[in-house]
Amino acid sequence: MNAPTSVDIEPFVALRRELHRQPELGTQTFRTAERVMAVLREMGIDDIHYGMAESAVVARLKKGTSARAIGLRADMDALPIREASGVAYASEVDGAMHACGHDGHTASLLAAAKLLVDAPFDGEVVLIFQPAEEVGGGANLMLQDGFLAQFPLDEIYAFHNLPGLEEGVFATCEGPIMASTDTLEIMLEGRGGHAAFPEETIDPIPVALRLIDSIYAIKTRMVAAQDPAVISITQIHTGSAENIVPQSVYINGTIRTLSAGARQRICSEIEKLGNTLPPVFGVASSVRIFDSYPVTVNSPTQTKHAIEAAKRLGATVLERPAEMGAEDFSFFLEKIPGAYMFIGAGDGAALHHPEYDFNDRVLPVAAAWFRQLVVDRLPAN
Template sequence: MPVINRIAAYAEDMAQWRQHLHAHPELGFECHETAAFVVERLKEFGISDIHTGIAKTGVVAIIEGCAPGPTIGLRADMDALPIAEETGLPYASTVPGRMHACGHDGHTTMLLGAARYLAETRNFAGRVALIFQPAEEDGGGGGVMVDEGIMDRFDIAQVYGIHNTPGVLEGCFMTAPGPLLAAVDTFNIHIRGLGGHGAMPHETRDPVVAALAIAQGIQTISSRNHYALDDLVISVTQIHAGSAENIVPETAYIGGTVRTFDPEVQKMVQRRMAQIVEGTAAAYDVAAELDYQVWYPATVNDADKAAFAAEIAREVVGSDNVEDDVTREMGAEDFSYMLQARPGAFLFLGQGEGAGLHQAGYNFNDAVAPVGASFFARLVERAQPAQG
């Protein structure tokens, strides 16, 4: 697989970095050891302009090029997931109930590999801002870093990120102009009735039947309030109630997720869900409260930057291994906040066969780390050439 020779030369180092990170997963904003490891490696590469404590444990490091110019941002996420690992690997998670099940250990490694090369060569104009972000999985660390001013503070003009994709041919890149990943919202519905004996339901106000009716009603939003050819997913993923077979419980809970691309569709879902919850609660004589949380916005690539990124990917892996107009997906990414703040592009990098993302048997493929690092390095050199 064609990668930059210098990066290929330290592929084994990258594998060791990645496996160390894999064995020491951290969650959310609490990526203290991961950030320390990143900073230690950056210093080894001769990078001294390092800023820590952004979004609690985020890191931004600056590499100066060989001539004046703008700043390009490259982002990697660092956090893991609350999943018990089942890979049996010698470098499996040492922390019970936590693992790198989404490949953020690999994303961090790819950016470290690019950083090492760029710090050695500095064959570009302007600056590179290396963005190591916590809390992608839960907490929107990308949005927090933007809110804390990294784009203006470091004068970042454009920004790029990569996510690995199991089940796609190893080393293949995929992206698209415009919308790539959906906006994600969550909803929590708390229902309170009147509990009692299961043999005397007439003396209760049963929150269970109300919860079932609300869940069924929510499903009609997609089928009856929305144009079928527009993208919308509403999934009820949790219903909790009760403690014994002969007790009508006092409360019930419903939780789920909403995925959209159009802000007007998002508003419609929120409005209709509120109406369904309120109306159904009245019909069943219970109290119900909807907590609807708007989370990550849609990930929308700048068309020109996506085309440029695809061009760079072709230089690294060849034209046959790049798809530049993939169908958008209903997953979500908080890199979206950075793309709202600056033009740029997000790409997927195939890592071959294996367990899927967020599965207990998942493991990042170390063979693709030099590919991602080479992409980042070439992107910088072509976006900001040393000589215009």
């Protein structure tokens, strides 16, 4: 497709590659934030707030008299992966890389800002550059730091590039589009001893097996069949030798759901089982469920606007079923009506793969979409 854009995209591709060389993790996206602010100021955007969630940048662009405000969000953080893409501008930080394309998301939103400086609209555009999407819930940290009080928004939008989806094709759906994620951690404490005399021990291993079996039964027996949910136990650590009954077992895993109801039921049943089943066998237990991202829920009206904006650019928009991955844009969508869009990046390594690299041809497409949303939703009279 042809992205109608009057902005010269080359400087933003160069900037994207510059960001790619210097990935930063979690809330520590300080240098990235510095570059973002410098580029915004070069464009004449100087209503800038820095420092929510440690290193977030929020910039305001206001035109006309309308009090309506629309938020556009990009994430800035990278992943703890050693890059193997082989590109000339590969990561110069050992053990960190932009393997999810947040370098591209950041550059796309900056390109959109450049377009918006000249675009006709009436109201307020809030450009949100957030850290800690991958871990730490940067969006949630921003909300805790008073984002809503400072930047009241009527609507909010974001996108993610998606390898495997045809380049330039858009995909989204109304309602839940990404899952909630919760981490579970269970510690079982028995009484270790000689493996030849189990009767003198309290063996936590068979208790761990019963507990995991019971946890897996929650999905089939306590959650409706049409309500998708995944529970994956991914780590069990115990034992040191074949002739020793271990003292303790550490279990952890992930819980994914597409509804608040399923999420609540599964989390509370795991807590109940984890706290009550092991003691029946004399094993002490502690259960923690944490690091939660809620379900990403697209508001129906804003999803329609997001689709219309893409279609106005001549793009194909596909209906995309919800998936069990998670996204911390969900925190914004809990508070503000909005929509999350995927934009196809074509062939190439998958997200979070060491050979992944953001497809720069997505950049002008995403920038044009952001611009179109603003022009549509904050019409100049």
